[in-house]
Amino acid sequence: MLAALLIVFREVIEAGLIVGIVLAATKGVSGRGRWVRYGIITGIAGAAVVAAFAGQLASLFNGSGQEFFNAGILMLAVGMLTWHNVWMAGHGREIARHMKSVGTAVSTGERSLAALAVVVGVAVLREGSEVVLFLYGIASQGGTSNAAMLAGGALGLLAGAGMSALMYYGLLAIPPGKLFSATSGLITLLAAGMAAQAILFVQQAGYFEVLTRTLWNTSWLLSQDSIAGRLLHTLVGYSDQPNGAQLLVYLVTITIIVGLMRWERGRRRRAKAIPVPA
Amino acid sequence: MSFGRLSIIPAALLITLAGCGNESPAIPVTLKDHRFMPAEIHVPANQPVLLSLANEDAAAEEFDSTSLKVEKVVPGHDKGNVRIRPLAPGRYPFMGEYHAETAQGVVIAE
Numbered sequence: 001m002l003a004a005l006l007i008v009f010r011e012v013i014e015a016g017l018i019v020g021i022v023l024a025a026t027k028g029v030s031g032r033g034r035w036v037r038y039g040i041i042t043g044i045a046g047a048a049v050v051a052a053f054a055g056q057l058a059s060l061f062n063g064s065g066q067e068f069f070n071a072g073i074l075m076l077a078v079g080m081l082t083w084h085n086v087w088m089a090g091h092g093r094e095i096a097r098h099m100k101s102v103g104t105a106v107s108t109g110e111r112s113l114a115a116l117a118v119v120v121g122v123a124v125l126r127e128g129s130e131v132v133l134f135l136y137g138i139a140s141q142g143g144t145s146n147a148a149m150l151a152g153g154a155l156g157l158l159a160g161a162g163m164s165a166l167m168y169y170g171l172l173a174i175p176p177g178k179l180f181s182a183t184s185g186l187i188t189l190l191a192a193g194m195a196a197q198a199i200l201f202v203q204q205a206g207y208f209e210v211l212t213r214t215l216w217n218t219s220w221l222l223s224q225d226s227i228a229g230r231l232l233h234t235l236v237g238y239s240d241q242p243n244g245a246q247l248l249v250y251l252v253t254i255t256i257i258v259g260l261m262r263w264e265r266g267r268r269r270r271a272k273a274i275p276v277p278a
Numbered sequence: 279m280s281f282g283r284l285s286i287i288p289a290a291l292l293i294t295l296a297g298c299g300n301e302s303p304a305i306p307v308t309l310k311d312h313r314f315m316p317a318e319i320h321v322p323a324n325q326p327v328l329l330s331l332a333n334e335d336a337a338a339e340e341f342d343s344t345s346l347k348v349e350k351v352v353p354g355h356d357k358g359n360v361r362i363r364p365l366a367p368g369r370y371p372f373m374g375e376y377h378a379e380t381a382q383g384v385v386i387a388e
Contacts, residue, residue, distance in 0.1 A: 007376065054338065055353045063359040066351060130340060133351060134376045137337025140354075200347050204361055209326065212363040224344045241345060243363075 001152035004138065008156025010227070011131045014234045015043070015123040016160040020167025021190065022116045025084070025183035027172065028099040029109045032116075039117035043124025050125060051132035064205035070126065071201035074194045077122040080115040081191040082257050085184050087112045089261035090268045092180035099176050131157075184261070186235070192253040193237020196246040203245065211244025304330035304359065309339055309352070312377035323367045323387040329360040339381065343372035346385060 026032040219240040232238035321327045336354040352358035365387035374381025
């Protein structure tokens with residue numbers, strides 16, 4: 001039972017943390033609960049489908065279907081996170097001000113919510129399909145320990161949900177004026193980590209096999225396989241033995257997102273400055 | 279520009295990409311009763327290698343290795359290719375994540 005709990009928990013940590021961050025990043029935007037729910041439900045349904053067709057998926061593209069699928073949905077999430085951050089660069093201050101003065105949610109930002117719902121859906125789908133395959137494997141084996149293993153799985157899921165709550169309330173401890181800068185920063189690193197992981201899947205499929213040398217090894221300090229290492233891997237893309245391509249993609253992603261956010265902020269400032277003729 | 283001419287570009291790209299995936303013949307690895315056979319896999323260093331993993335168990339397994347940078351799910355009674363990048367000489371442990379008590383192995387690059 002403990003083994004099942006640990007495995008399921010390990011798989012749902014990522015999705016749990018992402019849901020927590022998304023909820024905090026959309027604090028004060030009305031309808032966010034609904035969108036996050038859509039994301040989770042679609043993700044679970046998608047996970048079941050992916051698990052059911054795992055064999056067929058894997059056999060696509062010369063046996064590299066699974067790798068391309070993983071890289072593809074990770075990049076989709078990176079795109080959506082980038083989009084949200086750029087949108088937030090233009091609207092964050094407005095929403096924070098509104099939250100402080102009126103205390104109610106603003107009704108703008110439906111599109112940004114849709115983008116983040118996709119991110120939640122992708123996270124749940126990726127981790128969920130592995131949970132489904134694992135639990136299905138247990139259930140199909142038969143035996144008396146099944147009930148205990150499934151109970152362990154359920155507890156693991158609960159622990160993952162607890163992780164969401166912890167992340168969410170932890171972030172809400174940040175004062176409202178600074179909350180969105182914090183979540184934007186967190187989302188930038190989250191996206192960079194995902195992009196770096198996507199490039200690993202591309203390399204695993206046998207493409208873009210450049211800069212594959214491991215740059216350094218910090219597994220003596222913090223192993224990526226430990227729970228803390230896994231948390232950091234999800235949150236900021238921590239890798240204990242990164243290769244050159246991973247680092248390059250990580251840095252390029254951060255540069256692009258920060259650049260786009262600056263550009264959007266500047267654009268809005270200019271747009272505001274123009275309609276005040278003397 | 280016609281579609282026919284436009285389609286040359288992705289076709290050329292595909293051919294170029296396909297040319298990148300050159301490697302020596304696949305090394306067979308079997309998973310049975312949640313154990314890898316062989317559990318110790320010797321590969322040449324500094325060149326890409328392909329492991330052909332046959333899962334003879336009913337349950338799915340995830341071939342997982344942080345040091346090899348591989349995560350690959352292989353469904354029950356199915357096969358999966360695990361592509362390994364050029365490795366510096368050394369030991370690279372891997373495991374079957376769903377049954378890590380028994381499903382352990384190591385790739386030795388030399």
